[in-house]
Amino acid sequence: MAETKTTYCRICEATCGLVATVENGRVVSLAPDPEHVASRGYACKKGLAQHRVLHSPDRLLHPQKRIGDRWQRISWEQALEEIGAKVKSLVAAHGGDSVSFYLGNPISQPVRDRGLLVQYFDGGVLMQESDGSIVLAPLGREKAAEIGIDTTPVDGSGLPTFDESMFYEIGNPNPQGDPAATGKKWIEVSLSQQQLWAYQGSTLVSTSLVSTGIEPNHTEQGWFHVRYKLEKTDMQGITDANGQVIALGEQEDNSGGTPYDVKDVPHVMYFDYDAEALHGAYWHNNFGTPMSHGCVNLPLDFATWLFDWAPLGTVVWVHA
Numbered sequence: 001m002a003e004t005k006t007t008y009c010r011i012c013e014a015t016c017g018l019v020a021t022v023e024n025g026r027v028v029s030l031a032p033d034p035e036h037v038a039s040r041g042y043a044c045k046k047g048l049a050q051h052r053v054l055h056s057p058d059r060l061l062h063p064q065k066r067i068g069d070r071w072q073r074i075s076w077e078q079a080l081e082e083i084g085a086k087v088k089s090l091v092a093a094h095g096g097d098s099v100s101f102y103l104g105n106p107i108s109q110p111v112r113d114r115g116l117l118v119q120y121f122d123g124g125v126l127m128q129e130s131d132g133s134i135v136l137a138p139l140g141r142e143k144a145a146e147i148g149i150d151t152t153p154v155d156g157s158g159l160p161t162f163d164e165s166m167f168y169e170i171g172n173p174n175p176q177g178d179p180a181a182t183g184k185k186w187i188e189v190s191l192s193q194q195q196l197w198a199y200q201g202s203t204l205v206s207t208s209l210v211s212t213g214i215e216p217n218h219t220e221q222g223w224f225h226v227r228y229k230l231e232k233t234d235m236q237g238i239t240d241a242n243g244q245v246i247a248l249g250e251q252e253d254n255s256g257g258t259p260y261d262v263k264d265v266p267h268v269m270y271f272d273y274d275a276e277a278l279h280g281a282y283w284h285n286n287f288g289t290p291m292s293h294g295c296v297n298l299p300l301d302f303a304t305w306l307f308d309w310a311p312l313g314t315v316v317w318v319h320a
């Protein structure tokens, strides 16, 4: 069932208002928003074609490393490690000014403000000082002063020294490898083996059987990140006569489909933009067999541990 959502284009500083038509979680068309306060029904062809980029089969979804005259797919971990090592070596050899960062597209043209030339970004303001140097506006400090938050440093002399043991730890139900291993945390899910492995660096820390999407609802394959965590949430949607999920969330059903509403789903970690998540499942104990609408169902004790163990941004690799 198609639905429309109001959004805006982020390509350039005009930030034109758009209306997106979404079907089964995919943007199928974009139109200028006549109600937008600034763009008032205008958008250029770049903005109106963005959904083709979003869903293009040619869109790069994985890091590619140039080896000679060809490109080779590598893992996010390898890419980040190699880029980090390169940046460190550049700073060591040429100093901090040898590296610059891209803040994204501005949402304003350069304008005069505060007596300086400034340019606004999503969540940041760059200011050009009178000597030509560029600095970030201290938005946090300014906002605190504006709403009257006292930012005077507190006396920290009575605070205990940080120690991991001060924090409550959820027990690992299936410990593997060295529990003191170091390195980046990442999660691997195999659809054919219906199994999940949790790694720290190259050390396997824990593993569990899982239940991923059952036909006709596939769990999306690829490299993702934990992007949203909820201790508990309700999961609603609508399935068609074949059992395929055709809508997500709480909405009126005009399709003749079958609504579902699963209450209090525990330890939910969304990892892709099809609203698929790693989460505990209390309604079955058939792990090792596909059972879900596309999410990765976990045994409750394992879900509790994984939720505590994996921070936002943890890499999730789902493969066949």
Ligand code: SF4
Pocket: 009, 010, 011, 012, 013, 014, 015, 016, 042, 043, 044, 045, 046, 047, 048
């Ligand atoms: S629709 Fe075109 S003009 Fe408007 S923000 Fe996007 S790229 Fe810029």
